[in-house]
Amino acid sequence: MSSSIDSLLAAIAQRIGAAHVLTAPEDMAPYLREERGLYQGKTPAVLRPGSTQEVAFIVQACAAAGIAVVPQGGNTGLVGGQVPFGEVLLSLQRLDRIRQVDPIDMTMTVEAGCILDKLHEAAEAAGCLFPLHIASQGSCRIGGNLASNAGGTAVLRYGNAKDLVLGLEVVLADGRVWNGMKRLRKNNAGYDLKHLFLGTEGTLGIITAAVLKLFPQPAQRATAFLAVPDPAAALALLKRLRGEAGDALTTFELMAAFGVETVLNHMPGTVRPFRDRYDWYVLAEFSAPTRAFDLAALMEESLGTAMEAGEVVDAVIAASQAQAAALWRLREDMSEAQKHEGGSIKHDVSVPVSRVPEFLARALPAVEALLPGLRPCPFGHVGDGNIHFNLSQPVGMDKAAFLAMWEAFNRVVHDIVVEMDGSIAAEHGIGILKREELAHYADAVGLDLMHRLKRALDPAGLLNPGKVIHL
Incomplete structure (x- = not known):
């Protein structure tokens, strides 16, 4: 095996350059450290094609050579899908060219290694918007976003990552390249093959480039941070704002008090939005591509009516871009702030939007009964039914002992989710973290179809093996 690897790496080095075949432990280390510290990767080499x-x-x-490959983008994945366990690691970071931005077609053609924030900047420079926004956008890369079908804070208005794709370029398991780089809004010429690769975590093919949809740049935004009595009131507020603002409602995020207080306690420069502390908060944002109407006035009027109806108990509307950014920090810094509270067991789940309050009413007492003193930190994209049901360890509990309960908490939370016709993996994917959970809960016919697809497109099982499903 060693001689086989050595000869393989020598041939690859001759093609892509020896500087881009990393084998020294100190050079490979940044590619092998997983974001949450749950997995430590292992590989004979990190390959960096251009x-x-x-x-x-x-x-x-x-x-x-019969050698398996694990593709990796920005190494920001949260379910271990980008971690090698002895396979060759193929980093796509050098594929970072924006090939074309077309404000007439409203498309952007990009390579998989482009950092998401760079795509935002390129779209804005052309007077357009690329609406995929997630917490790691300063370091994550679009190939990984597409491979995991990332969600984020604007799904309510624009959809998930897969909804933002017109075309793909994909390297298949045998090394052939599928060129599906169409910029067409209508194309029914056969199967829509791009959906075989979006959200499948590099197990069926490696995305190397994509044609992305662009949208008009918002001419105005209105951002509000709201205190609500409970999740049921938040749902009533969501219905009201959708009815009054329509597609102008871009963001609707629900947060429990513990999460907001954690941000205020641990993240320097954050500002308390209200004098009083409340149990539940909502971050809502309107945006519109024209100035045909006053968005801030619409928001103020809508929230005034909501307060009269008891759906909102306190509110602050940002009076400037800086104030809006300060309000956004209370949501965006939550995952980072939670690290300061010890061990965290995380669940990225979704239920029908109408059942979010019911899910929280059932799941919160269930996990607290399993471990008294537990500090739940639920937050997320209530507008699309996605809740990050994170659990912080009890004060003083041993972190390792707490994290050892992950599977027990999975069973409690995921049983409720599945009973409510929800999903155990809303936007982070399956990877290796939830592979056994998928096998436990998935429809038997659906799981069989997944296995058939894997065997058809990767019969030797050499693309990201062991992730998502077992062969």
């Missing part, structure tokens, strides 16, 4: 053709060469060479 083009689609070089990716195809590597995959073909590895396939011929």
